[in-house]
């Protein structure tokens with residue numbers, strides 16, 4: 001992992017010069033998480049809403065040969081998206097605001113060195129509706145995310161549930177900063193969670209402190225319906241669940257603290 005430095009800071013704040021971030025070409029950077037059931041290879045580990053941790057430094061590093069044409073532009077566009085999402089953290093208040101400030105400081109230390117590849121996860125079928133909602137609720141983010149959305153590394157990594165056999169087809173996340181993300185950090189994670197309409201994301205918990213920011217799609221968060229713009233904080237090992245409404249839920253998430261230990265279901269199915 002490259003040492004943190006000014007290049008990483010400029011990337012996370014939207015700078016384009018000196019980018020070393022690459023979008024991997026086909027066949028590179030495949031998913032790495034062993035319980036993934038939707039891609040041609042095991043999915044990657046990371047934080048956010050997913051299960052299956054990874055030891056720092058142990059993540060697979062895809063090679064850079066065969067990088068897609070226009071990779072530099074893809075890199076710059078992803079960096080700009082991350083910078084815009086990071087800017088949303090300044091809107092948080094109270095305990096959520098304190099966590100957002102902590103996350104922002106940790107993001108300064110992330111490094112940009114890894115390529116990423118589209119996962120072709122079935123979850124992407126919800127993207128058109130999610131992007132339509134985002135055009136209404138956060139058009140600035142929609143403008144940057146739209147061209148990138150289908151090519152992001154969407155994935156899912158929880159153990160299967162007998163009571164929700166299609167859950168892995170209807171929820172997942174794309175991680176931009178984290179132990180196995182394009183922008184590497186063992187201290188903080190940042191990404192997008194996407195949950196299909198009426199999908200129930202059952203109760204789960206994890207050691208990391210988690211901050212969600214709803215971008216589009218009103219959803220039920222542990223019993224409370226929260227609109228776009230809301231921040232939801234989950235403290236260490238706090239049990240929580242979500243249920244999407246009539247529209248897909250697209251939310252920014254961050255993890256801090258123990259970003260390596262996995263998220264686990266609170267109760268077996």
Ligand SMILES: [Fe+2]
Pocket residue numbers: 048049204205206210234240263
């Ligand atoms: Fe969570």
